[in-house]
Structures are given as structure tokens and as C-alpha cells.
Amino acid sequence: MIGLMTLKEKVKNIYAEHEFILQPVLKFIFSFLALVLFKLNIGYAPVINNWAVIAGMAVIMAFLPKRVDVIIAIFVMIFDIYYVSLELAGVVTVIFIVLLVLFLRFTPKQGIFLVLVPLAFYLKIPYVIPIVAGIVSTPVAIVSVTFGTIIYFLIDVVNKNSDAIATISKNANGSKETISAVSSIVNIATSNPNMYLTIIAFAITIALVYGIKRKSMDHSWEIAVVVGSIFELVVFLVGGILFDAKFSILWVIIGCVLSFIIAYLLQLLVFSVDYSRTENTQFEDDEYYYYVKAVPKINVTAPEMNVKRINAQRRKKSAPVRRER
Numbered sequence: 001m002i003g004l005m006t007l008k009e010k011v012k013n014i015y016a017e018h019e020f021i022l023q024p025v026l027k028f029i030f031s032f033l034a035l036v037l038f039k040l041n042i043g044y045a046p047v048i049n050n051w052a053v054i055a056g057m058a059v060i061m062a063f064l065p066k067r068v069d070v071i072i073a074i075f076v077m078i079f080d081i082y083y084v085s086l087e088l089a090g091v092v093t094v095i096f097i098v099l100l101v102l103f104l105r106f107t108p109k110q111g112i113f114l115v116l117v118p119l120a121f122y123l124k125i126p127y128v129i130p131i132v133a134g135i136v137s138t139p140v141a142i143v144s145v146t147f148g149t150i151i152y153f154l155i156d157v158v159n160k161n162s163d164a165i166a167t168i169s170k171n172a173n174g175s176k177e178t179i180s181a182v183s184s185i186v187n188i189a190t191s192n193p194n195m196y197l198t199i200i201a202f203a204i205t206i207a208l209v210y211g212i213k214r215k216s217m218d219h220s221w222e223i224a225v226v227v228g229s230i231f232e233l234v235v236f237l238v239g240g241i242l243f244d245a246k247f248s249i250l251w252v253i254i255g256c257v258l259s260f261i262i263a264y265l266l267q268l269l270v271f272s273v274d275y276s277r278t279e280n281t282q283f284e285d286d287e288y289y290y291y292v293k294a295v296p297k298i299n300v301t302a303p304e305m306n307v308k309r310i311n312a313q314r315r316k317k318s319a320p321v322r323r324e325r
Contacts, residue, residue: 028062031069034115037122038076042155044083048076070111071100077118077155084158092154099147110137110144117148118155124251126152127236128259130202131228134209135221135267142203149202153195193243201235216293218275221267229260272298 015022035058039049047053057076061069074096082089099114113133120126129148133141205228212224233256240247273295281292 024062027069028058031061031073032058034073034119035076037119038073038080041122041159042077042080044080044158048079066109067111070115073115077151081155081158088154088158092151095147095150099144110141113141113144114148114151117145118152121152125255125258125262126198127229127232127256128262130205130232131209131225131259131263132266134206134224134228135213135263136270137206137210139207139210142206145202145206146199149195149199153192153198157192194246197236197239197243201232201239204235205232213271218278221271222264225260225263225267229256229263232256232259 032054035054039054043049048057057072061072064072078089078092078096081092096114100111113129117126117129120129129145133145208231209224209228212227213221217223233252236247236252236256237249240249240252275295277296279294279296281294283290283292
């Protein structure tokens with residue numbers, strides 16, 4: 001624990017000293033990895049899935065605000081879907097516009113989950129997202145996590161039914177046929193029980209983790225991570241059987257374990273307190289009595305190395321001074 005806190009302080013100090021350089025470098029790495037994952041898992045549009053284009057977009061995103069980075073990532077997803085089906089790309093665009101106008105303009109920080117959810121699915125650790133959202137955010141994150149989940153399953157439907165969707169789109173010439181094509185594509189996308197089970201499980205997990213971490217009991221954050229991880233594991237295993245959802249039991253177990261480890265380490269870094277020095281105090285004013293529980297944070301100072309230089313050269317003996325008589 002102390003070693004982890006010391007490492008955290010070292011990283012914070014290094015980042016504070018070199019923030020001007022490290023911030024764009026880290027944003028470039030994250031943006032590049034995100035675009036590469038989109039290329040490997042969607043990658044229908046050859047124009048924007050060229051390695052030079054990906055590297056160029058990552059460089060540009062490294063110097064832009066996070067909100068703009070999210071919009072660029074969303075544009076990449078829509079453009080890839082457009083190469084398969086214009087109608088499905090239109091549906092996804094409408095979803096994003098509604099979300100941006102009605103929700104993300106008031107809570108712009110939540111937009112990052114729209115990108116993180118599909119990326120977590122591609123990395124086989126989607127179960128970490130609702131736990132992290134419950135720890136670092138509020139139940140408002142349910143909206144963005146839900147839409148991120150819908151976007152992932154829409155992309156998954158495109159990957160699995162790209163030929164059928166492309167055929168439906170090509171046959172849609174008139175307005176009535178276009179509406180029928182959109183309806184057919186939406187039916188294909190919404191007939192997946194895995195999506196509904198995932199949305200329900202993620203929403204309940206976010207609310208559960210947030211509710212437990214807000215409690216005043218000791219180790220509430222650790223308990224929230226443990227309970228959230230166990231809840232997800234049970235829901236996906238039992239729900240997969242009841243709703244005939246096609247989940248790999250092995251990957252569900254591995255994903256939940258990895259998600260628990262990541263979320264537990266994150267909460268240690270974000271919320272590090274010393275419950276052994278908890279203090280309870282009481283005071284009052286003219287209208288209320290106040291009962292306060294104070295838990296001090298763990299503050300670890302990163303050790304500084306002082307290098308001492310030892311001069312090995314011997315001092316020359318000064319010549320004896322002659323006294324005149």
C-alpha cells in the first residue's frame with residue numbers, strides 16, 4: 001500500500017514538472033490506440049483507416065480539447081458504418097445528435113464514456129466501465145454508458161451482418177423503401193438479448209457502486225468495488241442462461257476478474273485514506289446538532305535522493321611560514 005502511494009506521488013510530481021510535454025504525448029498514445037482498435041474492429045472506410053491518416057488524426061487530437069476528441073472518434077465510427085449502410089449511419093448519427101444536444105452539453109465530461117465503452121468491449125474488459133463510472137462519477141453516467149453500449153452493439157451487428165445490411169441498403173431506392181430498410185436494420189440491431197442484459201446490468205452496477213461508496217462506513221469504496229464486481233459476474237452468468245444470451249462463460253469470468261483488479265487499483269489511487277486515524281466529532285448551532293466523521297487521507301511524500309560528491313583529492317599541504325628573527 002505504501003509502495004503504491006509512493007509511486008503515485010512520484011508519478012504526480014513527474015507529471016506536474018513535465019505536464020506541458022506529457023499531456024499531449026499521453027493524449028496522442030490514447031487517441032492512436034483508440035483509432036487502431038476502431039480500425040481492427042470496424043475499419044470499413046479505407047480513407048480514414050490508413051496508418052498515415054490514423055497517425056495524423058492522433059497528432060491533431062493530442063492538442064485538442066477532450067470534447068473535440070470524443071466528437072472526432074464518434075465521426076470515425078459513423079464514417080465506417082456509412083461504408084456499410086447509409087441508413088444505419090443515419091440512425092447512429094441521430095442518436096449522437098440527440099445525446100449531444102440534450103445531455104452532453106450539460107455534462108460534457110460524461111462524453112468520454114461513449115468512446116471508452118466500445119474500447120473496453122474490444123479489450124474484453126467492459127465490466128470495468130460501470131464500476132469506474134460509479135466510483136469517479138454520479139448516476140448521471142448511466143445515460144452515457146447506456147448509449148455507449150448501444151453504439152458498441154450496433155457496430156457488432158454491422159460486423160456480423162454486414163452483407164445482409166449492405167444488401168438491404170442497396171435495394172432501398174425510394175423513400176418508402178428507405179424507411180423499410182431503416183426499420184429492417186433497426187430490427188436486426190435491437191433483436192440482440194445481450195444488449196438489453198448488458199444495459200440493465202451496467203445501469204444497476206453504476207447505481208449500486210455509487211450508493212455504497214457514499215456510505216459513511218469504513219472501507220465503503222473497497223466494498224463498492226467488490227460488490228459491484230460480484231453483482232456483474234452473477235448477473236451475466238445467470239442472465240445469460242435465463243435470456244439465452246450468447247456470452248462466453250470463460251470470458252465473463254476472466255473479464256470480471258480483470259475489471260475488479262483494475263477498478264480496485266484505481267480506487268486506491270483516487271481514494272486513499274487511513275481508517276485507523278478516524279475521528280468522530282460533534283458540534284451544534286442554533287438549529288442543528290452535527291455529527292461528523294473525519295477520515296484523514298494518506299499523504300506519502302516521495303523520497304528525494306541527495307547525491308553527495310566526495311572529493312578524493314588530498315589537499316596540498318601549505319608550505320611552512322618562516323618567521324624573521
